[in-house]
Amino acid sequence: MVDSMDAIIEANKRQTPPARPGPMEFGVMSVSDVTKDPVSGYVPSEAERLQATMKQALTAEQAGFDVFAIGEHHNPPFWSSSPTTFLAAVAAQTKRITLSTSTSLITTNDPVNLAEQYAVLQHVAGGRVDLMLGRGNTAPVYPWFGKDIRQGLPLALENYNLLHRLWHEDVVDWSGKFRTALQGFTSIPRPLDDVPPFVWHGSIRTPEIAEQAAYYGNGFFANGIFWPVDHFRRLVALYRNRFVHWGHGSEQQAVVGLGAQVFISKHSQDALDGFRPYFDFSPVYRGGPSLETMVEQTPLMVGSPQQVIDRVLEQREVYGDYARQMFLVDHGGLPADMVERQLDLLGEYVLPVLRRELSEIRDPNAVATPSHQDMVKARYGDQEVRQPKPNENRGDNVTGTSPYTDSNPEQRVELPKVY
Amino acid sequence: MNHAETNRRHITVVSAGVGEPSTTTKLAEGIAERTVVRLRDQGIAAQVNVIELKNLAQDISTAAVSWKITPQLQSALDIVSQSDALVAASPVFKASYSGLFKSFWDIAQQDAVLGMPVAVVATGGSERHALVPDTSMRSLFAFLRAVIVPTGVMAATVDWGSPGLVDRQTRVAGELASLVQADIRRTLLAAVGEHYSSSEDGLASQPVSDDTHADGEVDDVSQDFDFDSSLMRLAAGGR
Numbered sequence: 001m002v003d004s005m006d007a008i009i010e011a012n013k014r015q016t017p018p019a020r021p022g023p024m025e026f027g028v029m030s031v032s033d034v035t036k037d038p039v040s041g042y043v044p045s046e047a048e049r050l051q052a053t054m055k056q057a058l059t060a061e062q063a064g065f066d067v068f069a070i071g072e073h074h075n076p077p078f079w080s081s082s083p084t085t086f087l088a089a090v091a092a093q094t095k096r097i098t099l100s101t102s103t104s105l106i107t108t109n110d111p112v113n114l115a116e117q118y119a120v121l122q123h124v125a126g127g128r129v130d131l132m133l134g135r136g137n138t139a140p141v142y143p144w145f146g147k148d149i150r151q152g153l154p155l156a157l158e159n160y161n162l163l164h165r166l167w168h169e170d171v172v173d174w175s176g177k178f179r180t181a182l183q184g185f186t187s188i189p190r191p192l193d194d195v196p197p198f199v200w201h202g203s204i205r206t207p208e209i210a211e212q213a214a215y216y217g218n219g220f221f222a223n224g225i226f227w228p229v230d231h232f233r234r235l236v237a238l239y240r241n242r243f244v245h246w247g248h249g250s251e252q253q254a255v256v257g258l259g260a261q262v263f264i265s266k267h268s269q270d271a272l273d274g275f276r277p278y279f280d281f282s283p284v285y286r287g288g289p290s291l292e293t294m295v296e297q298t299p300l301m302v303g304s305p306q307q308v309i310d311r312v313l314e315q316r317e318v319y320g321d322y323a324r325q326m327f328l329v330d331h332g333g334l335p336a337d338m339v340e341r342q343l344d345l346l347g348e349y350v351l352p353v354l355r356r357e358l359s360e361i362r363d364p365n366a367v368a369t370p371s372h373q374d375m376v377k378a379r380y381g382d383q384e385v386r387q388p389k390p391n392e393n394r395g396d397n398v399t400g401t402s403p404y405t406d407s408n409p410e411q412r413v414e415l416p417k418v419y
Numbered sequence: 420m421n422h423a424e425t426n427r428r429h430i431t432v433v434s435a436g437v438g439e440p441s442t443t444t445k446l447a448e449g450i451a452e453r454t455v456v457r458l459r460d461q462g463i464a465a466q467v468n469v470i471e472l473k474n475l476a477q478d479i480s481t482a483a484v485s486w487k488i489t490p491q492l493q494s495a496l497d498i499v500s501q502s503d504a505l506v507a508a509s510p511v512f513k514a515s516y517s518g519l520f521k522s523f524w525d526i527a528q529q530d531a532v533l534g535m536p537v538a539v540v541a542t543g544g545s546e547r548h549a550l551v552p553d554t555s556m557r558s559l560f561a562f563l564r565a566v567i568v569p570t571g572v573m574a575a576t577v578d579w580g581s582p583g584l585v586d587r588q589t590r591v592a593g594e595l596a597s598l599v600q601a602d603i604r605r606t607l608l609a610a611v612g613e614h615y616s617s618s619e620d621g622l623a624s625q626p627v628s629d630d631t632h633a634d635g636e637v638d639d640v641s642q643d644f645d646f647d648s649s650l651m652r653l654a655a656g657g658r
Contacts (some may be wrong), residue, residue, distance in 0.1 A: 008656075157653040164656075176657075207644055212654035230493075237640040245641070248653075288485030298487075 014245035022368025028068025032080035063347025103134025129374030214242030223259035321366035453592030586637035
């Protein structure tokens, strides 16, 4: 046991880390809530909100953001039950921005399905895709998909273990606790250039999720909207520490992402006044501490551009240099035109300043989120990129152990027990 | 604060008393102080911490309806989970412990007092409330999987100044000191710790040590975790 762990660590150490030193990314994330505007009383239709979010994704690219992410929900008042369909449409209308999720459910989705859908999205988007896995916090969703919420954490951990193999191995024999076994299964299409999309593991409290992110050398995203900062500092420190333990590189090479909710105006009092009704009626914040308290103690950033800039730079002091900052902008009934204006303001007054200031103070070893190109380079170096071509269909719709022309025909299927 | 290092035992009073000064707090402090004396007699250094929930009332009500835990409340929760023994005390309101008392424990982590020696103490205006420590408080701390001492203490107005009350305080202090001296929490966790369902919020129940350097870096936070638990092994590829 210990020997095999040591072997894994040694093998990780020999690999080229895909994350290279580079700048911090800024992104916009939405959870797709369809909420009444507490100021006008207007409730947008699902159709309006979906189209408005599509437009916001395009605006985010124009405003200079690096990432746009959409959440996954399966109940009203949300609309985003199929993130890959939505992101594919965004991909078709954008050139540069990375498409991601906030989050994709690793509990209630079958990992086979996730492997397929995100591989297709990755091909469609020319590699401009990564994804963030989360467990979801809506208890009733579990039984809708035939799952047991009491097994939420082990389900998430096991499902990702399988997803990882489906993306890294052409032929998978697998058996686990939560779904039927797989015998000689090939998930199609193989990831773009046979390099899976970069994976973030999102968590607000679970050390096991930090451990899983570290074990695989994946990213770790902490959306610290409520808890005291010390809690998240420890969670991120645990991830960095274990990233080193598993041989993926130094603490600075660990890929950390953070979330925040933001609302800006040129003058800080206008921002507080403008945001207050959305705060006071927010399904998340209402009944809790005041807006001022939350702004002071959590990553709820409401203020002037300079105040928001200072808050982001403060996060860096707490967590160390990190790879990605995501902003929630459209939550809680903010009307679409106001969201558009927020994106423009952030793009004009916040992002350029942050990029300039960070370029001077950021640790030169701090990494950027690995892009598809980075991961292709890390995997192949100067060698030819693998492009899998299927063997002929044998007539049984099952390819067995050698699905592709370059597969090893000697590989045997283990045939785990099917139950 | 890292108790494991200094080896000084911490006996913490959590009191929901509302008066100033509070008889509930006073009763519990009396037990905690006698516990410290008992331990010192055995050569064990110990000290009393007092958490008065009335000073945290707003923080507790805020946390009860949102996820927001203020730094003051968090620091109280940390002191509780890092204690070696607890004297939990509440006035009796409407046939049970007070709502403030219950709200504090609603907010505490599932394993905040797992295996911890706890004395249950109540005060009330009438001796008709005599069973509140045993019927209400004992079940609450049983749910929290604490090790509750055999004697419950209830003081009604008529009990104050009676030698019987002092006797009971002394008896409870002896029970509490014996469990602390036997290192019951550590023994229990070492013996069967892995069989307790782990709370997802295990992070907060971990001892918070002085591991912060001036530059904000944290070193070796991972020593607080058991990477051989079945869930951690599943996280690391299912080995």
